[in-house]
Amino acid sequence: MTPRVLQIIGWALPIGAAAAVAAWGLLRLIGLITNLVFYQRVSSAMVAPGAAHPPAWLVLVAPVLGGLVVGLMARYGSEKIRGHGMPEAIEAILMRRSRVEPRVAVLKPVSAAVSIGSGGPFGAEGPIIMTGGAVGSILAQALHLSADERKALMVSGAAAGMAATFNAPLASVLLAVELLLFEWRPRSYLPVVAAVAVATIVRGPLLGTAPVFPMAADALHPGAAAELLCVVAGVIGALLAVAVTALVYFSEDTFARLPLHWMWWPAIGGLIIGIGGLIEPRALGVGYDVIADLLSGRAAISLIVGILIVKSLIWGLSLGSGTSGGVLAPVFMIGASLGALEGLVFPAVGPGFWALIGLAAVVGGVMRSPLTGVVFALELTHAWPALLPLLIASSAAYGVSALVLRRSVLTEKIARRGFHLSREYDVDPLEVLYVNEVMHTDPACLPMTDHVGSAALLLERTVPRPEGRGGDTPVREPLQRLFPVVDADRRLVGVVPRQSLAEAVGSAPPTADLLLTRPVVVHDDDTLRTAASLFAEYGVTAAPVVARDEPDRLLGLVTVEHLLDGRLRDLAEHHHRERLITPGRWVRGGRRRQADPL
Incomplete structure (x- = not known):
C-alpha cells in the first residue's frame, strides 16, 4: 500500500458523511411526496401509499402523473436518471472512467422521490447508489486523480449511501466488491470501508441504529x-x-x-402501477x-x-x-x-x-x-x-x-448497450509466473564491435519456449524480434530491433549505428504481469532480461509470446483432464506399503 492510498482514504471520509446525509434527504423527500400525494399533508415521515386505502382515482392517476414528471426530467434534465441506478453506476465506472455529471447528483434523487412517492413500487437504494456515487465522482473530478482513484471514491460514495439507507455496512462493502469495483485491492477496498464506516456512524443520529426489519x-x-x-x-x-x-x-x-x-414511457408504466394498486x-x-x-x-x-x-x-x-x-x-x-x-x-x-x-x-x-x-x-x-x-x-x-x-x-x-461485462473473479495467470520461468535463456546476441552484415543468419533465429510449458497446448516458436548487443564481457550495451537489422544487412553498417542504448528491460524476478504492463506502456513486444542487482548482466530475452505461457498454463489446467490415482496404482502402492518394513 502506498501513501497515495492513504490520501484516497482521507477523501473517502467526507464522501461517506455526505452520502449518509444524501440518503437521509432522499428518504425524507420520498416521505414528503408520499404524504402530499396520498394524504394531502405536509410531513416527511415514511408512510405507505396504500395503507389508508386512498380513493381509486388517486391510486390510478398518481403513478401516471409521477411517471410523466420523471419522463420530463429525463428528457430536459439528464437522460442518465432513467433506470434503477446500479447499471448506470456500473456503466459510469467501466465506460466513462467514473465520471458522473453534477446535475445527476440532484436530478436522480428528486426523480426517484417523485416516482416512489407517487406510488412507484421501487426502492430507494438504486437512486442513492447513483447519488452517493455522483457525490464521490464529483469530488474526485475536482481533484488531480487517476481513473482508478476516481472509481474508488465513486464506489465509496455509492456504498456509503447504501449503508446509510439500510444500516448494513458489511453488506454494502460486499455489494461494492461484488457489483461495482471489479477488483479486490487495498487501493479500492480501504476507501470503501472508510466511507461506509463514516456513513453508518452519521446515520445513527439521523435515522437510528436499530435493524431496519428486526426479527425475534x-x-x-x-x-x-x-x-x-x-x-x-x-x-x-x-x-x-x-x-x-x-x-x-x-x-x-x-x-x-x-x-x-x-x-x-414512464407515464405508461405509471398506468400499469395504478392498475396493480x-x-x-x-x-x-x-x-x-x-x-x-x-x-x-x-x-x-x-x-x-x-x-x-x-x-x-x-x-x-x-x-x-x-x-x-x-x-x-x-x-x-x-x-x-x-x-x-x-x-x-x-x-x-x-x-x-x-x-x-x-x-x-x-x-x-x-x-x-x-x-x-x-x-x-x-x-x-x-x-x-x-x-x-x-x-x-x-x-x-x-x-x-x-x-x-x-x-x-x-x-x-x-x-x-453493446458492452461486454464479466463479474467473475479469477487470479490473473500472469501474476503467478515469473519472467525467469518462461524467458529464452540463450538468445542470439550481436557483439558491439561487429558489423551487421555478418548477422544475416540471425534473422532466421527463433525464440523457443522452455520445455513443458503450457501443458498439451501446441505453440508456435516466433522469430527472434530483438537482438541484445553485448560487449566483450557479455554485458548488455543496448538492443537492435529485428526490422532495423533486416534493413541494414545489405549495407553492413557498424552495430553501433543501429544501437538503442536505453531499451526497455525487465528483471528475472518480475511477474509476467509486470512485464506485460511494461510492454503495453512502452509499445514493445520483446525485451532483454537483466539481473536486478546487476542491471547490465544479460540473463535472457522475453517476448510477448512468452507472456502467453501464463494463459497456456491456465488453459491446460482448465481443459486438460487426467487421472492421477488409478485403482491399480492404489493397490500396488498398498502392497508396497505392506511390504515396507518401516
Missing part, C-alpha cells in the same frame, strides 16, 4: 431438515428470479417498440412496512399472494419503462412473500424464518450476489442464527440462476 432471533432454531429444505427454497427463489428478470427485459423490449418518444394497494411504494410484516410472520395469506403476484408484475413491467427507482427493496418484498408462502407448507422454524430465506434466495438469484444477499438479510434483521440456512438458500439460487441466465438484471442492460 431467539425463536429461530433451524435444524438439519430445515437446512435441507433451504436448497429447495433456493431453487424456487432462483426460478422466480429468472421469471422477474425475463419480465423486466420483456417490458423493456416492448416499450422500445412503441411508436412514442421514451419520455412518455387497485388490486393490491400495499404493493405501491417502497413497501418497508410490508417487508416488516412478512418477516415478523404477521402477514395474512391474502397479502402474501397479492404481493407476490401484483408486486412482481407491476415492478417488472413498469421498470422496463425507464422510470427512476431501485430494485433491491422490491426484490426483498417479492422474495419475502415467496418465502412466507413456502412457510405455509414447510415445517415451522420460527416467525418469519421462511420469509427471510426467500428474501435471500431471490436476492441471490436476481442480483447474482449470494454473499451480499446473505449479509444483507442478517444485517437487516439481526437474525444471526439463520446464517447457515441463508447461505445455503442464497448459494443454491445463485447456482441455478447462473445456469439458466447468462446475465443478471443488473448486467443485461449494459450488455444490451
Whole structure:
C-alpha cells in the first residue's frame, strides 16, 4: 500500500458523511411526496401509499402523473436518471472512467422521490447508489486523480449511501466488491470501508441504529431438515428470479417498440402501477412496512399472494419503462412473500424464518450476489442464527440462476448497450509466473564491435519456449524480434530491433549505428504481469532480461509470446483432464506399503 492510498482514504471520509446525509434527504423527500400525494399533508415521515386505502382515482392517476414528471426530467434534465441506478453506476465506472455529471447528483434523487412517492413500487437504494456515487465522482473530478482513484471514491460514495439507507455496512462493502469495483485491492477496498464506516456512524443520529426489519432471533432454531429444505427454497427463489428478470427485459423490449418518444414511457408504466394498486394497494411504494410484516410472520395469506403476484408484475413491467427507482427493496418484498408462502407448507422454524430465506434466495438469484444477499438479510434483521440456512438458500439460487441466465438484471442492460461485462473473479495467470520461468535463456546476441552484415543468419533465429510449458497446448516458436548487443564481457550495451537489422544487412553498417542504448528491460524476478504492463506502456513486444542487482548482466530475452505461457498454463489446467490415482496404482502402492518394513 502506498501513501497515495492513504490520501484516497482521507477523501473517502467526507464522501461517506455526505452520502449518509444524501440518503437521509432522499428518504425524507420520498416521505414528503408520499404524504402530499396520498394524504394531502405536509410531513416527511415514511408512510405507505396504500395503507389508508386512498380513493381509486388517486391510486390510478398518481403513478401516471409521477411517471410523466420523471419522463420530463429525463428528457430536459439528464437522460442518465432513467433506470434503477446500479447499471448506470456500473456503466459510469467501466465506460466513462467514473465520471458522473453534477446535475445527476440532484436530478436522480428528486426523480426517484417523485416516482416512489407517487406510488412507484421501487426502492430507494438504486437512486442513492447513483447519488452517493455522483457525490464521490464529483469530488474526485475536482481533484488531480487517476481513473482508478476516481472509481474508488465513486464506489465509496455509492456504498456509503447504501449503508446509510439500510444500516448494513458489511453488506454494502460486499455489494461494492461484488457489483461495482471489479477488483479486490487495498487501493479500492480501504476507501470503501472508510466511507461506509463514516456513513453508518452519521446515520445513527439521523435515522437510528436499530435493524431496519428486526426479527425475534431467539425463536429461530433451524435444524438439519430445515437446512435441507433451504436448497429447495433456493431453487424456487432462483426460478422466480429468472421469471422477474425475463419480465423486466420483456417490458423493456416492448416499450422500445412503441411508436412514442421514451419520455412518455414512464407515464405508461405509471398506468400499469395504478392498475396493480387497485388490486393490491400495499404493493405501491417502497413497501418497508410490508417487508416488516412478512418477516415478523404477521402477514395474512391474502397479502402474501397479492404481493407476490401484483408486486412482481407491476415492478417488472413498469421498470422496463425507464422510470427512476431501485430494485433491491422490491426484490426483498417479492422474495419475502415467496418465502412466507413456502412457510405455509414447510415445517415451522420460527416467525418469519421462511420469509427471510426467500428474501435471500431471490436476492441471490436476481442480483447474482449470494454473499451480499446473505449479509444483507442478517444485517437487516439481526437474525444471526439463520446464517447457515441463508447461505445455503442464497448459494443454491445463485447456482441455478447462473445456469439458466447468462446475465443478471443488473448486467443485461449494459450488455444490451453493446458492452461486454464479466463479474467473475479469477487470479490473473500472469501474476503467478515469473519472467525467469518462461524467458529464452540463450538468445542470439550481436557483439558491439561487429558489423551487421555478418548477422544475416540471425534473422532466421527463433525464440523457443522452455520445455513443458503450457501443458498439451501446441505453440508456435516466433522469430527472434530483438537482438541484445553485448560487449566483450557479455554485458548488455543496448538492443537492435529485428526490422532495423533486416534493413541494414545489405549495407553492413557498424552495430553501433543501429544501437538503442536505453531499451526497455525487465528483471528475472518480475511477474509476467509486470512485464506485460511494461510492454503495453512502452509499445514493445520483446525485451532483454537483466539481473536486478546487476542491471547490465544479460540473463535472457522475453517476448510477448512468452507472456502467453501464463494463459497456456491456465488453459491446460482448465481443459486438460487426467487421472492421477488409478485403482491399480492404489493397490500396488498398498502392497508396497505392506511390504515396507518401516
